[in-house]
Amino acid sequence: MEKGTISIHTENIFPIIKKFLYSDHEIFLRELISNATDATKKIESLAALGEYKGEIGDTKIKVTLNKEGKTITISDSGVGMTSEEVKKYINQIAFSGATDFIEKYKDKKEEVQQLIGKFGLGFYSAFMVAEKVQLVTKSWQEGAEAVMWTCDGSTEFEITPSVRPERGTDVILHIAQDSEEFLDKYRIQSILEKYCKFLPYEVEFEGKVINNTKPLWTKNPADLKDEDYLAFYKELYPISEDPLFWIHLNVDYPFNLTGILYFPKIKQDLAVQKNKIQLYQKQVFITDEVKEIVPEFLTLLHGVIDSPDIPLNVSRSFLQADSNVKKINSYITRKVADKLQELFKNDRTTYEAKWESLDVFVKFGMITDDKFYEKATQFLLLEDIEKKRYTFDEYKDLISTNQKDKNDNLVILYTTDVEKQDTFIQSAKKRSYNVLKLDGILDSHFINTIERKLEKTTLKRIDSETIDKLIDKGESLSSALTESEKEKIIEIFKTASGRSEVSVEALPTDEFPITITLPEFMRRMRDMAKMSGGMDYFVSLPEQFNVVINGNHALINKILGIENTDEQQKVAKQLYDLALLSQNMLNGSSLTAFINRSLEMMQ
Numbered sequence: 148m149e150k151g152t153i154s155i156h157t158e159n160i161f162p163i164i165k166k167f168l169y170s171d172h173e174i175f176l177r178e179l180i181s182n183a184t185d186a187t188k189k190i191e192s193l194a195a196l197g198e199y200k201g202e203i204g205d206t207k208i209k210v211t212l213n214k215e216g217k218t219i220t221i222s223d224s225g226v227g228m229t230s231e232e233v234k235k236y237i238n239q240i241a242f243s244g245a246t247d248f249i250e251k252y253k254d255k256k257e258e259v260q261q262l263i264g265k266f267g268l269g270f271y272s273a274f275m276v277a278e279k280v281q282l283v284t285k286s287w288q289e290g291a292e293a294v295m296w297t298c299d300g301s302t303e304f305e306i307t308p309s310v311r312p313e314r315g316t317d318v319i320l321h322i323a324q325d326s327e328e329f330l331d332k333y334r335i336q337s338i339l340e341k342y343c344k345f346l347p348y349e350v351e352f353e354g355k356v357i358n359n360t361k362p363l364w365t366k367n368p369a370d371l372k373d374e375d376y377l378a379f380y381k382e383l384y385p386i387s388e389d390p391l392f393w394i395h396l397n398v399d400y401p402f403n404l405t406g407i408l409y410f411p412k413i414k415q416d417l418a419v420q421k422n423k424i425q426l427y428q429k430q431v432f433i434t435d436e437v438k439e440i441v442p443e444f445l446t447l448l449h450g451v452i453d454s455p456d457i458p459l460n461v462s463r464s465f466l467q468a469d470s471n472v473k474k475i476n477s478y479i480t481r482k483v484a485d486k487l488q489e490l491f492k493n494d495r496t497t498y499e500a501k502w503e504s505l506d507v508f509v510k511f512g513m514i515t516d517d518k519f520y521e522k523a524t525q526f527l528l529l530e531d532i533e534k535k536r537y538t539f540d541e542y543k544d545l546i547s548t549n550q551k552d553k554n555d556n557l558v559i560l561y562t563t564d565v566e567k568q569d570t571f572i573q574s575a576k577k578r579s580y581n582v583l584k585l586d587g588i589l590d591s592h593f594i595n596t597i598e599r600k601l602e603k604t605t606l607k608r609i610d611s612e613t614i615d616k617l618i619d620k621g622e623s624l625s626s627a628l629t630e631s632e633k634e635k636i637i638e639i640f641k642t643a644s645g646r647s648e649v650s651v652e653a654l655p656t657d658e659f660p661i662t663i664t665l666p667e668f669m670r671r672m673r674d675m676a677k678m679s680g681g682m683d684y685f686v687s688l689p690e691q692f693n694v695v696i697n698g699n700h701a702l703i704n705k706i707l708g709i710e711n712t713d714e715q716q717k718v719a720k721q722l723y724d725l726a727l728l729s730q731n732m733l734n735g736s737s738l739t740a741f742i743n744r745s746l747e748m749m750q
């Protein structure tokens with residue numbers, strides 16, 4: 148028997164391990180099974196190199212629970228360790244890994260919490276749940292003797308000769324009193340299913356193999372059919388609807404990454420969609436929080452990414468700056484864009500049928516990622532109120548003759564609510580203007596993005612100005628009113644509306660006598676503020692609107708002719724209320740007054 152002291156600087160590391168890893172004790176199992184996997188891979192490599200000449204035999208990794216004895220054992224048939232190796236790898240290497248971790252993060256509890264679950268402490272994470280750990284191991288090397296290493300969580304260890312018929316390692320965890328929850332078989336089962344579902348070697352628990360050792364992403368895309376991808380999607384997300392399509396990722400250089408990304412049917416509630424991508428490293432589940440690893444818009448996708456080249460033992464900000472992560476990001480972004488482009492080019496009808504679900508995704512990408520924007524201009528679809536869809540180029544062609552203003556700027560008209568803004572839509576139709584429907588949750592951001600990107604193009608909501616000002620072609624109609632009549636009518640309507648922003652324009656006679664317009668800029672600021680929060684100033688502003696009088700409308704002329712001031716105000720108020728009504732802005736006591744006045748006028 149040999150006794151010794153583990154040489155470390157920290158007096159007693161275990162209480163610290165426990166304290167720091169408080170939130171995620173369950174990863175001990177992942178760490179130990181990963182070690183078992185590595186040891187199994189090593190024996191296979193040695194055999195392939197011809198160094199190991201014996202049989203590989205059964206490579207199953209077994210997890211055994213002994214509730215009465217309060218132990219959990221993880222057994223593998225990997226390379227095993229000689230007594231010298233135990234001293235080197237377990238006492239020195241494994242320990243220094245744990246010590247480094249604690250040293251690095253002891254003052255940064257929050258950061259540690261974020262990293263937990265992604266970064267393990269390797270072998271020593273066993274002490275998060277065990278009061279004593281035994282390791283019985285026999286090396287693959289000829290003539291090697293089995294040894295047992297025991298450590299009770301202090302800095303002292305013991306190595307004694309032991310018996311183990313075959314090469315490999317058993318790690319026996321004597322579960323501590325405060326961790327007895329891990330003696331529950333359902334708990335172990337669910338931890339295994341979470342982390343080891345796709346491990347490359349069979350993992351057996353309670354007599355059953357719990358994993359699929361050859362998950363779809365490790366296979367050759369050429370050998371796979373649509374059914375395979377759909378079945379794998381169901382395996383990942385049993386309760387989700389079928390995805391729209393998918394991309395199989397496979398790259399070796401300059402980084403290693405495999406995976407399958409699925410495009411789900413996107414609902415309007417974005418928050419629920421996120422965090423469905425699972426990150427694996429060599430088929431071991433790491434996390435489903437991939438925010439820092441893939442561009443934000445891609446978190447709307449589902450599926451699996453497996454890459455050993457994503458560093459996990461760094462903080463979030465470092466992760467985003469990491470050159471591999473950057474390359475991975477642009478690779479995935481490019482692949483996603485290429486896939487959409489290909490679908491659009493090859494089968495536009497099918498693509499359009501899926502557009503409703505793709506809309507949010509593509510726009511999210513365009514808003515947040517410049518590179519994606521460039522590519523997406525080829526396959527983004529704009530939908531008009533007749534439900535016809537156009538690419539950017541098609542749309543530009545469509546409106547280029549009729550919707551240019553006097554400065555040669557293209558004006559794109561849009562509605563956010565076909566029902567409510569119908570009056571304005573009808574006016575636009577009379578001019579044969581096309582109106583886009585931009586009523587999605589991201590559209591207010593999207594509008595700002597495309598306006599910034601497109602040259603000599605502005606977007607205006609259909610009710611932001613009167614029709615001839617929306618697209619100002621510099622051809623004004625002659626006014627039926629004299630200057631003094633104009634002033635008079637403005638005064639009448641200022642009194643009737645109680646507002647100061649009243650103006651007269653010479654509009655066609657068949658346009659409404661009064662129009663309420665909501666200036667584009669202020670409305671956009673309010674919309675954005677509501678969406679993103681934080682810009683309380685804009686949310687708190689009263690709704691800004693302008694009252695525009697159509698000086699050419701017969702009723703306006705009629706009002707000027709009414710001699711009785713009360714009578715004149717009554718008609719003016721009625722017209723103003725009708726304008727409010729058409730903008731859905733008439734409510735409360737004003738609405739009641741309007742109804743009463745209408746009834747009275749009908750008698």
Ligand SMILES: Nc1ncnc2c1ncn2[C@@H]1O[C@H](COP(=O)(O)OP(=O)(O)OP(=O)(O)O)[C@@H](O)[C@H]1O
Binds near residue numbers: 183244269
């Ligand atoms: N089941 C095992 N069979 C053979 N060797 C093992 C086994 N478990 C651990 N080891 C040895 O002990 C070393 C230290 O293990 P530990 O898990 O602490 O670190 P690691 O696996 O090298 O890195 P990581 O921090 O990524 O887990 C391993 O590198 C390996 O050589």
